[in-house]
Structures are given as C-alpha cells and as structure tokens.
Amino acid sequence: MGRFFGRRINFGDLVVQLLQVVVLVIVVVALYNTITTGRYTSRHWVSLIFAGLAQGSIYALIALGYTMVYGILRMINFAHGEVYMAGAFSTVFLAQHFASNGFLNAQPVLAITVLILFAALVSMAVAFLLERIAYRPLRNAPRLIPLITAIGASFTLQYTFRGFYGTQFRSYPEVTALRGTVSLFGYSIPIVQLVVLAAAVVLMFVLYWYVERTKAGKAMRAVSEDKAVARLMGIDIDKVIVTTFLIGGALAGAAGVFNGLYRPQGVYYFMGFFPGVKAFTAAVLGGIGNIPGAMVGGLVLGMLESLGPNAILEGLGIPGANQLKDVIAFTFLVLILIFRPQGIFGERLREKKV
C-alpha cells in the first residue's frame, strides 16, 4: 500500500495526521455549538467540573499503581483494576457492619480511616499474591507472555471474588457527615466530592514524598532507571518490586473506599474493569512511568469524562449523550495512544519504552 503514496511519505503518519485534524475540527465545532446555544449555566459547568475532579482523583489513585509498576517492570499490570475491585468489594461488608452498629455515623473519621486501611490491606494482599504467583516467574519472558498472564490474572481475580461474595451488587452505606453541600465562590459543591478530592490529593503527596525523599523511594527510582546497575549498588530488586506492588495496591484499595463513598450505587465483581482501563488511560496521558503525570492525567480524564457528553456530544446533536461517557473515555484513550503515546510529561521516555 505504501507504493501508492510513494516511498517518501510514511502511510501510517499520514493517516494519523489527517485523523488529528479531523478530530480537532469535530471538537471545535461541537464546543462552538454547545457554547452558542447556551443551554447550560455556569453553575452546571462548575458542578460537572467538581464531579469530574472527584471521579478523576479516584482514577488518579488507581493510575498510580499502573504507572509505578510500568516504571519498574515495563509491563502493564492489566489486573490492577481487579486489585482495586478486591479492596472495594471486600470492604463493603465491613462498611455495612459499621453502618448497622452505628459506628460509621458516630465516628465518621475514625470509621472511614479503618475502612480505608482494611481496603488497602486486602488490595495489598491481592497485589502481593499477583506479583508473587503470576508475574515474578515471568520477569525475563518475552513481553507478550506477562501481558497474557495479566489478562488471565484479571479474569481469575474477577471470578474468584464472584465466587467469594456472589454476583449481587452491594452498596456502601451513606455517611451522614458527608451529606450536603458547601458553598464555594457562590457555587454549592457536595461535601463528599471535596473530601474525596482532598483525601486523594493528600495520599498523592505522601506518595510523592515517599518516592522523592526517602531511601526506599530512591531505591525504587534507581531500579526503574536501570535494574542491573541498581543490583550492583546493593539494592534488593525483588524487595523493591514487591514494595511497588504493595504501594500500588494500597492506593487502589483506598480508591475503592473513596469510590464507595462517592458513588454508593454498587460494588460487584466486574466493577474494576472500566476504572482499570480508564486509570490506564490516565497513566498514559500523564506519561506512563511518571508519578505526577498519573495524578494530573487522572484529574484531566475525570473532568473530560464528566464534561465531554454535555460539551462535545450534545454540541454534535447526539441524543442520549450521557450513555456515551465511557465511549468518550475509550476514544480518548485510543486518540492519546495514537497521537501522543508518550503522554503530557513523557517526552524523555519515548525512545526507551514505547
């Protein structure tokens, strides 16, 4: 096929460039339509932005697990969404127990902390077993093999927890302290969104501090830079890798509880799949392997997903736009991987890893 275009022009690049123009034109036209019709007020947009930020901070916490594991092992831990599910799904029972004996509403801060710790513990255990059983023996295998193992592990985990807890949807109880709204610059924002956002940001800063300032974090960065040299410097590679998985698991577990508080509709065995793929999108968006990138990527993706249906799809005159929220996220994933696989902050990583 290359022949038709002559040898000079790379066919793939040409198509990608054309596609880029087409996508840009569509988005601009849609935004223009939406804004000129003026269907939504600024209040509506602000509430969408905060909902997006809260959802995005959950994606960001999961994305950190992807990004850290990729940074160290150069593999996509396809089963990371299931690590998140494991924490969220297991903790729902404890949360319901706390709600029924009144602990949750009497001591909300303490109860939620316990829930987060419990979810983190479960997710860490799953991440640990995943690394130990499925990934460690395959560290030197061709790249396709760990990837397929990860896909298999993902299904194994989903259906394992389905076997454990059944197929039913379970809901997190509502916390009365998180009900209601606060007024911020004249806009009323649900408290729960602010709390989730704040807690996620705190966790991210703790992680950033850990990786950048502690000795263990330094070892982690060294391993991600060059395993052979790191080993020569006396770093226990296995330990670093396990730590990475554990941290990623803990953050995913915490994200599971935040998700339960923020959107109590239901946890079930398949709940990890979509957030998992979206968090991966966030990680790629921020430049995979890049920790601050994953945080920003998550928040951007959350906002895009929340604003996209109203801002872009309705501008194109597509009915039932909110049904297509996931389509926006997936399309965004595809476009990011096509146009800018190195992500926003990932210029340096390009030749080495992609």
Place this chain on the structure above:
Amino acid sequence: MSEARNNTAPSSVWKSVLRFGLVGGAIALYFCMVGMVAAFDQRFLVAGQLTLGDLVLYVGPFLAGLSTARALADRTAWQRLLFGLLAGAVAALPSILIMLFSQQVNIGAVFVSLSSPLINILTFGRGLPDGLPLLVGVFGLLGLLGAAYTFLSQQARNAVNLALLVIVTVALFSDIPIRVIEKYFSARVARAIFQGNALLPLSAVVLSLLTVGLSYFGSLRAAKKKVGESKKPERLILGRYPINQVLSWALVIAFLLVLPQTDRVLAHVMMFIGLYVMMGLGLNIEVGFAGLLDLGYVAIFAFGAYTIGILTTQAAIGTFGLSFWVALPIAVIVGVVFGALLGIPVLRMRGDYLAIVTLGFGEIIRLLALSDWLSPLVGGAQGIVRIPSPSIAGFDINSPERYYYLVLIGVALTAFLAVRLRDSRLGRQWMAMREDEDVAQSMGIDLVQTKLLAFAIGSASAGFAGAIFAARLGGIFPHSFSLIISITVLSAIIIGGFGSIPGVIVGAAVLVGLPELLREFNEYRFLIYGILLVVMMLTRPAGLLPTDTFKRELESLEEGDEGMNNPVSAGG
C-alpha cells in the same frame, strides 16, 4: 526447593512440610470458598464414590504431599512417605480453621460459598467437630499418595495420568457414549457401564486398568523399538502423501461429518466450537503469525453479525431484506474493511499499547451498538430480531446439524487459507515481523503493508463467523459482543499454542466445548479460563501443540540475556 546433597537439616524438613502443607491447604480452601467444591459435588464421576467436587478438593493435599516428597529427595523412602502424609494432614488446617471460625462469627453472610453443604462435604456428613479428624485423615492419605507418586517411573506416571484423564473424560461426557450406546446397542449395555451419568465402580476400575496397561506396555515397546530399528520408508499415496497420514485424516473427517448426526445437542455444541475455531484461526493470523495482540477482535465479529442483521432482517429496522447468501460476502468484506481501518491508526504501536487500544476499540463498538444514538440503525439495546435463516434452492438451513455443516465449510475454508498463508511468503514475513520488527524492516519487509494485511485477513473469518452467528440465533443483541469473546478466542489460541493451527482447533474444542457440554462448568468457565491462561503461561507458554518456531524462540530467549532490559523481544 532445596538441592542440598547432604541430608536436609531437621528444621528445614519441618519447614518444608509446613510450607507445602499450608500452600496445599490454601489451594483446597480456595476451591472451597470460590464455590467449586460444593457446585461440583452433585456430579458423580464414579457412582457413589467420587464426585467432581472431591477431585477438585483433593488437588491441594495431593500437591502438598508431592512437593514435600520432591523437596526431600535425599531422604529415605519411608521418611518421604511419612512427611508427605504429614504435609497432606497440614493441608487440612486452613479449611478446619475457617470452618471453626464460621461457627463463632457469621462470615457465611459474606462468603456465599461457606454454607452448610460445603461444611457437609468437608466433614463427610458427620457434622462439625466429629468430621474433622476424618478430614485430616483423608487429606493425609492424599499427601501420602502424592508422595508415593514421586516413586513412579516416567512411564508409570504417564500411565496413571492418562488413566485418570480417561476416567474423568468418559465420566464427564458420559451423555454422549450413553446416548450412542443406547442408540446403536441397547439400554442394558449402557446400564451395565454407567449409573446415571457416572461410571459404575467396576467399570471405572476396568477402564483405568485397561488404560494403565495399554499405556505402560505401549511406552515400553516404543522405547524398545527406538533402540534397534532403522526407519522404514513410508508408503505414499499419489506419490507425496504418507498413507498413515491420509488414513488418519480420512478418519477425522468422517468423524466430523458423522458425529453431529448422532445427537442434536452435540451438533449445536460442535457448531459453536466451529465458530470459535474460525475466529481462532483468524485471530491466530494476527496474534500467532504476526504477533499483533488484538483484544478488540470481537468488534469484527459484531460487524459481521450486524451486517447480516441489518441487511437481512424482516423486522421494521431493515429496509434491505437481502438474502443471506448475498449478505454473507458483504459481511466478510465489511469485516475486512473495518479490520484494516482499525489497523491503520495502530500501525506504529507495539505489544501492550496495541492490546489496550484494540480493547478500547472493541468496547467503543459495543457501547455504540448499545446507545440510543445509533439505535435507529442497529436497534440499540433491543438489538435486531427476526433474522431469517438461510436457504439454498428451497433447502432451509434451520437445524443445528445443518448450521454445523455450514460452519464446517467455513472452518475448512479458513483452515485452508491459514495453512496456505502460513507457508507463503506473506506468512514468513509475518513471522519475521513477530520475531523482530526492526530486523524485519531492514530485511526489506514493508511493515505497513504486512501489518494491514494481517489485520484485514484475520478479520475476514471473524466477519464470516459473525454472519453465521447472527443467522443461527435469528437475533443479535449488543451484550453478545463483550470483551469475553475476544478473551475466549485468545485463550483458545494460547492454550493450543501460538501460531499453531491444530492448536487453535484443540483449544477451541476444549474451551468452548467443555463448558457447553458440562453445565457444572458453565458457572466457572471464566474462572477456569483465567486460571488456565496464567498456568499455561507459567508452565507451557508455547501451548499444548506448539509450533517449532515458537518453541525455538522461547528457548533462545531463555538462554539469552535478561529480556527485562531488552526492549526488542518476541511479539513486543
């Protein structure tokens, strides 16, 4: 596992007993908590003696005994047996603890499988405190068996494995032999061998002795033969085909043609297997030959099905009303075109990114099919119904058997195409690309063209399969086209062996046929797929029927430097 020449120190002996025992116990507990043990307990393999659930439960303690005896290879036989027994007994601990704990705290409300039927199985119907010593005893015995297994020679082990496999297979699929025997002999013969769906104890013993004997002496004779004999020239038919091969192929073909006539359910299942074989052969071109891991393959299947749906439906949605035979080539062409279109943007990607993007594509297509936006065209969540069944010159294809033959033709076509492509210049280009893109390119292979051809040709069979699927069901719905189909097809390829055409057929038969025929498995089919994928990748990454190339590739990688720091690797 320790490889010390001297006697292992006493403390490390106890350590390995405890370690392997607890791991075995964790495995047993896992199968209990996931619900497999209780769910499979209704299915007797040997009437009154052994259920499928027991078999699943016994894997853990058996492995514990086996691993312990292996780890203590330097000890005397008696010690190995003893420690195997102990490890087996230790394996009962986790289950016992959970059961006792469940008496104190109501964790049965959380773990749905931890119910009285399960406790009944684990205590052999004797209630909680009384049955526990028995559980320890049985698990210990299994540990002993596991340890004893290590004493067998390779031939004997193969024979035992085979006997177990034969018994389980015959008992699980007893429906088919029973129906065949009843049809062609008499019901009395069937009753003499089977009771209900299970083998009678006597027939199980006879069957296993027969298998062990045949296998053992067969392998002994084969070993003797190898030593002395020079190779006889094979007789050929038509100057180039060895007579044995021709005969066995003829047998297989006759089997495939006749078997569905015996039973309607079987015909239906074989039709489904055939659909997956078609898709597997197509995806094998992308994944197995060209090394492009495509997780969005179901999208092409959906395109094929929806093309048939839109073009032939008699419901209000369709305005075309074409016949199946006109729409079929269009469905294949639509599949090819979309396969190539989806291929273009991902040309520059490798390995894992490719997998995720194609997965994204697959989900986008499914969500769009489900949306209100496109529902005037594709029916939204209600799907497309009233798709007529195809007919040739007044001969309606409307029963499972007839669809089966239609699928068989499709399979034969795709298999022929796949074999010819594999041995063609293009096939060699794909494999070169799979092994190393950069080197392939520098050898003058046009990557763009080669990749797009892989996507396009691989998609053709999915379009074909989708078309038959739509006509067979008479109606299509968006949830039929979820990621799980891509994963099933991928699993079939991987279980069979990357790039291996017979492997795809075996893989599809195992992965699709088993759960369709065994209702017990259906609940756990995806769990089993997942476990199989992981276990296969860990133990036999080349698959059950591997191609020589892929085996070589893996071996060379294992010998070579650490692949971890090496971005250039197979399929990457």
